[in-house]
Amino acid sequence: MKNVMIVLFMMVSFATNPVVLKAQAVKENSRYGIALDEASFPQNTPENLRKSLLKALNSDKIDYMLAHLAHPGFIDKNVREVHEGDFAKQVAETRGKLKNGLRVPLESLLKDGKLEASEKSASLKDPTLKDFVINMKLENNKWYMENNKK
DSSP, X not given: OHHHHHHHHHHHHHHTOHHHHHHHHHHHTEETTEEOOTTTSOOSSHHHHHHHHHHHHHTTOHHHIIIIIBOHHHHHHHXXXXXXXXXXXXXXXXXXXXXXXXXXXXXXXXXXXXXXXOSSEEEEEOGGGTTOOXXXXXXXXXXXXXXXXX
């Protein structure tokens, strides 16, 4: 009986340990093994999402951008259907597109685009970039970049 009590005490102590609780929270808030970092990349407003996207782009955190800032429904579907469940292939594809000409207009739009927002959607537009638009969507109290392909 004494051994049972010791084991129970150890289990409760372990389960309520702040380090363990933080590790559990990080695991629960991670996507594709990438921890959510709301302090560095806030997405509570369209303007904050814009800044977070630009910061992720400029700091080469494309994996973070895709895991947390892009709409999860699109990314999950694309990873599953196009990249056979391999998120690293999705990141590589996006890096390739950025390298092959997408980076400059994306960065320009994130820096200088005109933000138009409503309650649950927003967009970044720049007349000099014609049809290049970043659409944003509010879902579960977070703003996400939507895929422009429809």
